[in-house]
Amino acid sequence: MDVTVVGSVNIDLVASVDELPRPGETVSATGYAEFLGGKGSNQAIAAARLGRRVAFVGLTGDDPDAAEVRAAMRGEGIDLRHLGAQPQTPTGRAMVQVDSAAENSIVVVAGANGCLSARHVEAAGPTVAEAAVVVAQLEVPLDAVLAAARAARGSFVLNPAPAQALPAEILDLVDVLVVNEIEYEAVTGRPLPPDPATLAAELAADTAISGSVVVTVGERGAFVWDGAELSHVTAPRVAVVDTTGAGDTFIGALADALSRGEDLVASARWAAHAGAVSVGSLGATTGMPRPEAVRASLARAAEPLGSPPPGP
Numbered sequence: 001m002d003v004t005v006v007g008s009v010n011i012d013l014v015a016s017v018d019e020l021p022r023p024g025e026t027v028s029a030t031g032y033a034e035f036l037g038g039k040g041s042n043q044a045i046a047a048a049r050l051g052r053r054v055a056f057v058g059l060t061g062d063d064p065d066a067a068e069v070r071a072a073m074r075g076e077g078i079d080l081r082h083l084g085a086q087p088q089t090p091t092g093r094a095m096v097q098v099d100s101a102a103e104n105s106i107v108v109v110a111g112a113n114g115c116l117s118a119r120h121v122e123a124a125g126p127t128v129a130e131a132a133v134v135v136a137q138l139e140v141p142l143d144a145v146l147a148a149a150r151a152a153r154g155s156f157v158l159n160p161a162p163a164q165a166l167p168a169e170i171l172d173l174v175d176v177l178v179v180n181e182i183e184y185e186a187v188t189g190r191p192l193p194p195d196p197a198t199l200a201a202e203l204a205a206d207t208a209i210s211g212s213v214v215v216t217v218g219e220r221g222a223f224v225w226d227g228a229e230l231s232h233v234t235a236p237r238v239a240v241v242d243t244t245g246a247g248d249t250f251i252g253a254l255a256d257a258l259s260r261g262e263d264l265v266a267s268a269r270w271a272a273h274a275g276a277v278s279v280g281s282l283g284a285t286t287g288m289p290r291p292e293a294v295r296a297s298l299a300r301a302a303e304p305l306g307s308p309p310p311g312p
Contacts, residue, residue, distance in 0.1 A: 013032075047276065125151055133255045245285055
C-alpha cells in the first residue's frame, strides 16, 4: 500500500451565502449542495486521485448516508476493508457555509468518527504497517491517532486539525507535522512569527518536535522545516471558488509525493500546486486534481524553489 489514512469521514452540508452570518444573524443561502467530506476521507481521495494506492481506516454510522459514503470512496479506488460501521450511530456531518469571497465557516458533528478507537486501528495493523506513508488528523480520538503512529513503519504524517495541543507520546512519533497558522499556535503554544528567520530559530530550539514541520500559509504557500533548514514553497495565484478542501488536498498530495520517494521540499511544492488547483470548485473533493492538472500548474509556475522570503 502506498498511503493509509486513519481518520474521519463525513457528509458535508454546504450552503453558499453572500456573507457569513454574524452571531444572532439569519441570512438566506444562495445555493446548497451535499458532498462527501471529513478530513480523513478528503485526504484519502486527494492521494487516490493523484494515482496512489490508498487504504482507509475509520467508521461510518449505520444510517443511509453510510452507503453513499462507501460508494463514493469505492469509486475513487480506495481500499475500504477497514472502514467499519458503528451501530446506532449517525455518519459524521459537517455544516459548511461559504461566502462570496470563498471564506468558510464549518461546524463538525463527529458521529461515528468519535467512536474510532485504538482497537479499530490495531485490527488494521498490517494495512497501516505496510504503507509507505500513514496519514492521520484529529477528527477522531487521540487514542486512535496514537495507535496509528505506533503501528506505522513508513512515514507518519499528522495534521493536528481541529487544532489542539498534542501529548508528547504522539509528537515523538511524528515524522512530518503539517499545520496551518492556528494549528501551529495550538501545538507549540506560541503564535506563528511573521519573520521566517524567527520561525527557523523557534523550530530549531523546540525540543518537543523531533520531526519535520510543514507550515501552510494560504496563498503564500508553505514553509518547510526539515530539522536543519527552513525553505519556502510558493503557491500559484488562482481564482478561488471555495477553499474548504484545499488543506486536505495539500496533505493528500504531500503523502502522494512522499510515497513516491520525493524529498519533503519537492513534495510540499507538488502539494501547494495541488491545493491551488482544488479551490476552483465548490465542495471539499470536487476540485481535487488528477496528476496532469498539477503538472500543468507546475509548468506554468515561473518561480524556482529558494530561500525564505522576507515576512509579510
